[in-house]
Amino acid sequence: MTDVLRYRPTAAELSYTFGGREPVARIKSGDILDTYTEDCFGGVVRGVGDLPSQVCEFPYLNPVTGPFFVEGAEPGDTLALHFVSITPARDWAVSSTFPHFGALTATHTTAMLHEPLEERVWVYEIDKADKLVRYAARNSDFTVDLPLDPMHGTVGVAPGAFEARMTIVPDAHGGNMDTPELRAGTTVYFGVNVPGALFALGDGHARQGQGEVSGVAVEAAMDTVVAVELIKGVATPTPRLETDDHLMSAGSARPLEDAFRMSQHDLVTWVADAGKLDVLDSYQLISQAGEAPVGNVCDANYTMVAKVAKRYLPTVDMYQGAHARLRALADSYR
Amino acid sequence: MTDVLRYRPTAAELSYTFGGREPVARIKSGDILDTYTEDCFGGVVRGVGDLPSQVCEFPYLNPVTGPFFVEGAEPGDTLALHFVSITPARDWAVSSTFPHFGALTATHTTAMLHEPLEERVWVYEIDKADKLVRYAARNSDFTVDLPLDPMHGTVGVAPGAFEARMTIVPDAHGGNMDTPELRAGTTVYFGVNVPGALFALGDGHARQGQGEVSGVAVEAAMDTVVAVELIKGVATPTPRLETDDHLMSAGSARPLEDAFRMSQHDLVTWVADAGKLDVLDSYQLISQAGEAPVGNVCDANYTMVAKVAKRYLPTVDMYQGAHARLRALADSYR
Amino acid sequence: MTDVLRYRPTAAELSYTFGGREPVARIKSGDILDTYTEDCFGGVVRGVGDLPSQVCEFPYLNPVTGPFFVEGAEPGDTLALHFVSITPARDWAVSSTFPHFGALTATHTTAMLHEPLEERVWVYEIDKADKLVRYAARNSDFTVDLPLDPMHGTVGVAPGAFEARMTIVPDAHGGNMDTPELRAGTTVYFGVNVPGALFALGDGHARQGQGEVSGVAVEAAMDTVVAVELIKGVATPTPRLETDDHLMSAGSARPLEDAFRMSQHDLVTWVADAGKLDVLDSYQLISQAGEAPVGNVCDANYTMVAKVAKRYLPTVDMYQGAHARLRALADSYR
Amino acid sequence: MTDVLRYRPTAAELSYTFGGREPVARIKSGDILDTYTEDCFGGVVRGVGDLPSQVCEFPYLNPVTGPFFVEGAEPGDTLALHFVSITPARDWAVSSTFPHFGALTATHTTAMLHEPLEERVWVYEIDKADKLVRYAARNSDFTVDLPLDPMHGTVGVAPGAFEARMTIVPDAHGGNMDTPELRAGTTVYFGVNVPGALFALGDGHARQGQGEVSGVAVEAAMDTVVAVELIKGVATPTPRLETDDHLMSAGSARPLEDAFRMSQHDLVTWVADAGKLDVLDSYQLISQAGEAPVGNVCDANYTMVAKVAKRYLPTVDMYQGAHARLRALADSYR
Incomplete structure (x- = not known):
């Protein structure tokens, strides 16, 4: 309810x-x-x-x-x-x-x-x-x-x-x-x-x-x-984002390359784990298919986002389908 | 010829x-x-x-x-x-x-x-x-x-x-x-x-x-x-890119925030100069309308690009219209 | 008492x-x-x-x-x-x-x-x-x-x-x-x-x-x-250290050059203020007489210390002589 | 001659x-x-x-x-x-x-x-x-x-x-x-x-x-x-310094922590190699006995030096005793 x-x-x-x-x-x-x-x-x-x-x-x-x-x-x-x-x-x-x-x-x-x-x-x-x-x-x-x-x-x-x-x-x-x-x-x-x-x-x-x-x-x-x-019972090491089309990991640190590393490292290992890819195979895939939208380069920590389109990934069901469920819930509210 | x-x-x-x-x-x-x-x-x-x-x-x-x-x-x-x-x-x-x-x-x-x-x-x-x-x-x-x-x-x-x-x-x-x-x-x-x-x-x-x-x-x-x-007679301090729709400045340095700063600084001052905007007005405009596509975060220097759509800028004629001329030349060659 | x-x-x-x-x-x-x-x-x-x-x-x-x-x-x-x-x-x-x-x-x-x-x-x-x-x-x-x-x-x-x-x-x-x-x-x-x-x-x-x-x-x-x-009534922007012979400012940040900048900036402005030196004159003096002992390059922020021997400074009385008083208090306790 | x-x-x-x-x-x-x-x-x-x-x-x-x-x-x-x-x-x-x-x-x-x-x-x-x-x-x-x-x-x-x-x-x-x-x-x-x-x-x-x-x-x-x-026949990966009392490695890079890492990495591995210490044992020794004098934090690359007193090291004969020979040559010239 x-x-x-x-x-x-x-x-x-x-x-x-x-x-x-x-x-x-x-x-x-x-x-x-x-x-x-x-x-x-x-x-x-x-x-x-x-x-x-x-x-x-x-x-x-x-x-x-x-x-x-x-x-x-x-x-x-x-x-x-x-x-x-x-x-x-x-x-x-x-x-x-x-x-x-x-x-x-x-x-x-x-x-x-x-x-x-x-x-x-x-x-x-x-x-x-x-x-x-x-x-x-x-x-x-x-x-x-x-x-x-x-x-x-x-x-x-x-x-x-x-x-x-x-x-x-x-x-x-x-x-x-x-x-x-x-x-x-x-x-x-x-x-x-x-x-x-x-x-x-x-x-x-x-x-x-x-x-x-x-x-x-x-x-x-x-x-x-x-x-x-x-x-319940699922840990998340750094903020992650999901849309209908994309998966993203956010990393916040200084210098900016560390924010980049954190975000890319999380996306590489997240995709490897969820997609049953070897870590280096995931590293390679993200290296060619990934995006890196900049968040902020002004705050106490800088924020970088690592992003990849779901269509380039093995079938993955992140967080037991939470995004799809929340999307449906959102639709029901509007 | x-x-x-x-x-x-x-x-x-x-x-x-x-x-x-x-x-x-x-x-x-x-x-x-x-x-x-x-x-x-x-x-x-x-x-x-x-x-x-x-x-x-x-x-x-x-x-x-x-x-x-x-x-x-x-x-x-x-x-x-x-x-x-x-x-x-x-x-x-x-x-x-x-x-x-x-x-x-x-x-x-x-x-x-x-x-x-x-x-x-x-x-x-x-x-x-x-x-x-x-x-x-x-x-x-x-x-x-x-x-x-x-x-x-x-x-x-x-x-x-x-x-x-x-x-x-x-x-x-x-x-x-x-x-x-x-x-x-x-x-x-x-x-x-x-x-x-x-x-x-x-x-x-x-x-x-x-x-x-x-x-x-x-x-x-x-x-x-x-x-x-x-x-002739026009200097360019850092590599710049132009497409039909966008202007870009590239900055290469370490740490990554310096590559970011160099690229944004050049775009802000370039737009200010060409668009007859006060520098802070240009800074504000780029801050809200700009993009920051990441180049490399692996080479001897890292590269960031600062990018803005021309449609958000005052009428500007960069490099005496070189891009349009080259575009036409390219079309004639294909 | x-x-x-x-x-x-x-x-x-x-x-x-x-x-x-x-x-x-x-x-x-x-x-x-x-x-x-x-x-x-x-x-x-x-x-x-x-x-x-x-x-x-x-x-x-x-x-x-x-x-x-x-x-x-x-x-x-x-x-x-x-x-x-x-x-x-x-x-x-x-x-x-x-x-x-x-x-x-x-x-x-x-x-x-x-x-x-x-x-x-x-x-x-x-x-x-x-x-x-x-x-x-x-x-x-x-x-x-x-x-x-x-x-x-x-x-x-x-x-x-x-x-x-x-x-x-x-x-x-x-x-x-x-x-x-x-x-x-x-x-x-x-x-x-x-x-x-x-x-x-x-x-x-x-x-x-x-x-x-x-x-x-x-x-x-x-x-x-x-x-x-x-x-009372005296502010301190960043941790400072004093010995019988030296003044020091500590800066903690990433990247390491920012910790360096913070520590040197504080020492330069502190010496300028206390020693009645123009800021650029203080900058010059610290640049030639100063030391920069590294604190940590491993913690969540890195720490650098800027340090200068008191004998190279104009007569300065930092914090109303607190160090000398505390030194005497320490001697009385031992 | x-x-x-x-x-x-x-x-x-x-x-x-x-x-x-x-x-x-x-x-x-x-x-x-x-x-x-x-x-x-x-x-x-x-x-x-x-x-x-x-x-x-x-x-x-x-x-x-x-x-x-x-x-x-x-x-x-x-x-x-x-x-x-x-x-x-x-x-x-x-x-x-x-x-x-x-x-x-x-x-x-x-x-x-x-x-x-x-x-x-x-x-x-x-x-x-x-x-x-x-x-x-x-x-x-x-x-x-x-x-x-x-x-x-x-x-x-x-x-x-x-x-x-x-x-x-x-x-x-x-x-x-x-x-x-x-x-x-x-x-x-x-x-x-x-x-x-x-x-x-x-x-x-x-x-x-x-x-x-x-x-x-x-x-x-x-x-x-x-x-x-x-x-002849001995390679040196980064500039190294030797005095009668100390060994040093210099690293030049940005950000400053990378100059620090390069200098410390070279000193740790140099001492391990020359002193027949396991690398982690050398890392530990340098961590407690080492110094890190700052070179420059203003040039195109920043320079850090890693330094350790020879008296804390296993008997080492760096570069086949070059420093001692050059010292003697210097004495003969003065």
């Missing part, structure tokens, strides 16, 4: 870590979560005069909705979250530069003696009917419509080893992976580290480029629907 | 560096080169028993055809090479693992105490009619057809500063970038460093995955046609 | 994170802590047959003693810990290889397809009288005495932003920096992130080489005495 | 690459070279108004003296160069910042949108009698004497594989390693890649800090004496 959990957080209920927080609600495998997520600025950057470094207060950045306690989830299980729909909650979104944050600027870790780049805000109009977001240059009159492609930058579970991590950090528990692959129609799998899994999500993007070069996407509050399945 | 230079190298004429070699032929702007490139193993890996580390001899790896002297090319100019066609010269191709080479193995530089992974060869059938390459597992009977997608892993000009570089190294002069974006229909631009530019090409791939994870693609000898244009 | 807090933890009181734990005791500025730390294996690796991966259980690794609540410490303050003495608590210590951990092996993040290196344990005799540790090869009869040079691999405070981090991670809050500079006679400064600072320490090493190449030092339980001072 | 080759280059004879150049002179094993090297700026930066980017012309930077052809040297041999003396040729030296060069600035490869830091020159007085160099701040009146510690930043042989490399690049052939360990009393070993070895040297530093943070040391022209020995 599918229940629908409708949950809209108050500002005070927002969370800024994965781990270290009490759940805001409970949900069971087979249920649907219908919720709302605030944007990465907590909704306070609303115009070009709202400089994030002035209107936001560290560490109250990148709020997530949750965590949600999944009934029966135990360490060693896998949590599958299928994104049924991700819909911008407003008719605008924002982006910005942020002092010493992004791929083409000195940062806290890539520490240099440069002054920060100019902090600047861009406001995007969202046209949900035509599925467009409108970019407008700040220092000239150039504008252009880009495809609306809603996704969540941040989704994950509580980490293990008694840790609590800022929501802006991506790691084995998920978190701020900032991959455009996390859109509606995608199932994401996480290894469960603590009882109840304690998943949370946020950081909606109306769209983003690969790598999130400037460090900030087209940031948007979202109305989001997620279908939930708990897969 | 377009001339066609037909050149098929003897084994002794193959080159193993960019720079440090006399030209094999001369060509002028507006001409077409119709040539042949040997595969990265020099054609000696022909079956699963031909282990590359045994049948190949360092440094006689990754031969290129050339260099070609472009009449009138001087440092500070740009050489545009348009790939008219890239056609596998045989009905088979090969791939392999290679000791201590690839992204998921200890290497010479990522030095570790592990023994090398098993060296293994895969032979692919090429079906040019149906545009397929057939993968066959070595340790099981799984086979699958992958799309034929011919490209050149290695193309470039002589480097500056009196350097000569092994053909397996990608850098500002091009070289072994191993990006699948270098297929027929693409124009690639190189800054000229020495009189005559001295371009060369090789390392054909019947296809490769993004990142060339195992270090070796589906390696194939190629019959290749290139249209040549010299753009 | 100096009080001495004598605290010896039970096994159940050991902590495995910085942050997320209640304090085990309270201490005030000007007091001395006389305590005991277990080794990184929790004391269960006692002979060459005790393979760590078999006798230890994740995440119960690298236990620290604490956390200690410092009266009056608030975010924005600095905590100074002066190591009065660090004395091996036993007459032996151990080291090992550990599967997929260390600088010369594939790891979880530098993910590769290699099997782990052999797991092997070395037992060292400690001669406290002659200040020696005795290395003995496992596969031959070679032995050699190395200088005893006791230090703590792990010391830090609770992180900010509601985080809790495994004790094996070094970051801005300190943690598992694994620098041989953390020996008796050194004062270490940490920025306070939470009320009470909540410092903890552990992971004693009878000695270690620079970089801790194999990932495991000469691991020893320690009897350690620390003098504590709270410096 | 020891001959002394006295060679003082004209400006036109200076070389800007390793490889790709004809030898300037020939020398035989057992001989002594008494020569002069110009500073990295070619001697044209002589005062604070001489900004390097204005008075120097790329690629005429970092000139080396040589190359010298060593009689009988063949690929597979090892060339040993013992630095008998390194003496500043003038009573002044210079340093500077340089646009987009150095560890704490955006660079060509760590590409960012920042403007370059201010370009500034510092002139150092050299006091050879008291063995001091005097630093003087530019924006205040602070001055300090630092120890004179002359060294060569650049020394190497021609690379293999038909390559020619700019002198500013360090790699397996040596080059611009910029390690302070390369001082008088040190023997450096290079694998020979081409007939005659073709060694060259330059880039004297009156002193430098570890890491050469700003990218430029205390740059000085040098009068340098080198004793030469050719070791």
